[in-house]
Amino acid sequence: MSDELDLVLASSAENVPVVRQAVRGLLDAASVEDQVAGDVLLAVTEACTNVVRHAYRDASAPGEIEITASSDGHRLVIAVRDRGCGLSPRIDSPGLGLGLPVIAAVSDRMEVHEADGGGTLVTMEFALAASADRA
Amino acid sequence: MVVALAGEHDLSSAEALRRSLDEAAGSPGMVVDLEMAEFVDSSILGVLVQAFRDACANGRGFVLVMGDQTPAPVRRVVGLTRLDQVLPTLPDRQTALAAALTPAAAVDDE
Numbered sequence: 001m002s003d004e005l006d007l008v009l010a011s012s013a014e015n016v017p018v019v020r021q022a023v024r025g026l027l028d029a030a031s032v033e034d035q036v037a038g039d040v041l042l043a044v045t046e047a048c049t050n051v052v053r054h055a056y057r058d059a060s061a062p063g064e065i066e067i068t069a070s071s072d073g074h075r076l077v078i079a080v081r082d083r084g085c086g087l088s089p090r091i092d093s094p095g096l097g098l099g100l101p102v103i104a105a106v107s108d109r110m111e112v113h114e115a116d117g118g119g120t121l122v123t124m125e126f127a128l129a130a131s132a133d134r135a
Numbered sequence: 136m137v138v139a140l141a142g143e144h145d146l147s148s149a150e151a152l153r154r155s156l157d158e159a160a161g162s163p164g165m166v167v168d169l170e171m172a173e174f175v176d177s178s179i180l181g182v183l184v185q186a187f188r189d190a191c192a193n194g195r196g197f198v199l200v201m202g203d204q205t206p207a208p209v210r211r212v213v214g215l216t217r218l219d220q221v222l223p224t225l226p227d228r229q230t231a232l233a234a235a236l237t238p239a240a241a242v243d244d245e
Contacts, residue, residue, distance in 0.1 A: 013146040020145070020174075038208040045176045049146045053178075096184060098177040098216055105215050 005069035011055060011082065013061045015119045015135060019067055023078070028097025032076075032128055039106035040076065040126050046099040047080035047122045053094060055120060075108075076126045083119035087112070136162035137228065144173035149182050152188050156186040164196030164235030172209050180218050187222050187239060196235035202226030 005026050009015040023044050027037040048065055056063045066081040083109050100122075107124040115121040138160040144152065159165050167183060169175070183199065190197035199222045201213060213219050223239065225231040 013149075016146050017143060020143075034207070038211060041174070042176060042208065042212060045174075049176060049178055052146060090149050094181075096177055096181045096216075098180065102177055102212065102215060106211075 004071075005067060005078075007065075007066075009022075009065050011052050011065050011084075013052055013066065016045060016052060019048050019065065020045050022067075023069060030071070030128070036126060036128060040078070040124075043103045043106050043110075043124050043126075044078055044080065046102050047078075049095075050099045050122070051080065051082045051120075054090060055082035057090075057096065058085050072127065074128055076128055077123065079121060079123045081115055081119060082122045083115070083117065086114050086118065086120055101111040114128070137166045137168055137232070139168040139170070140172040140175065140179075142172070144172060144179045145174070145176045146178040152156070152179065153182050156182065158191070160186075160189060160195070162195075164198070164237075165190060166198050166200060166228060166231045166235050167204050168231070169209050169213075170200060170202065170228070173206050174208050175212060176227040177212070177216065180212070180216055183218070185221065190239040194238045196237050197223065197226040197239040198231040198235045199225045200226070200228050200231045209225070218240070 005022060007019060007022055009018060020041050024041060027040060034084045042055065051065045063083050065076065069076060069078045103124060108127050109125040113121045138155050138159055165186065187197045201210065201219065201224055223234065225234060
């Protein structure tokens with residue numbers, strides 16, 4: 001699997017399934033097995049949802065979601081980045097707070113960073129073959 | 136009243152689902168059927184949890200339908216988040232409809 005993905009979309013709820021479909025195309029082309037593909041799609045959806053819900057909540061206009069994906073054939077790395085307000089607590093959160101825990105549960109490795117230049121960068125890594133000890 | 140989800144649901148359809156559940160809230164018991172749902176994320180689970188809270192607060196029944204026929208991605212996220220341990224969940228719609236006539240109660244209150 002040498003395909004890569006590089007998407008920049010407006011941070012809107014309508015674009016969450018658009019990102020998922022783009023990633024699904026990548027997974028289908030690589031014949032990634034269903035369980036792994038399902039976990040990747042769930043994680044990407046949660047990461048994008050976090051951007052839409054939180055990243056630009058103080059901005060006068062919605063910003064963008066930047067998604068990149070790359071693979072060496074064995075592991076898939078997906079990064080979801082925004083240029084919003086960065087990591088900060090939110091007492092009025094509209095969700096259950098399950099987004100990052102779900103990503104952590106379904107990925108083999110996850111990192112959340114303050115991105116260079118502002119915003120948040122979530123990097124998720126997946127083994128492309130399902131392992132017996134996957135959560 | 137049965138609200139059945141079909142296809143994929145995420146933040147883009149969460150508000151529409153919330154409205155559907157609000158409209159169905161007048162009935163004594165609500166059943167949300169996930170058998171035909173192919174994908175749901177945590178934003179949808181949040182809508183379901185809120186509907187369950189509303190049902191508890193108003194003395195109405197609320198039951199989720201999820202069984203072996205429910206697509207794996209849906210069972211996966213429900214299992215990961217243990218939603219089926221928080222919301223009353225039954226494997227078929229008929230049983231759920233009967234159970235939904237009993238007012239919902241939070242697990243901690245039972």
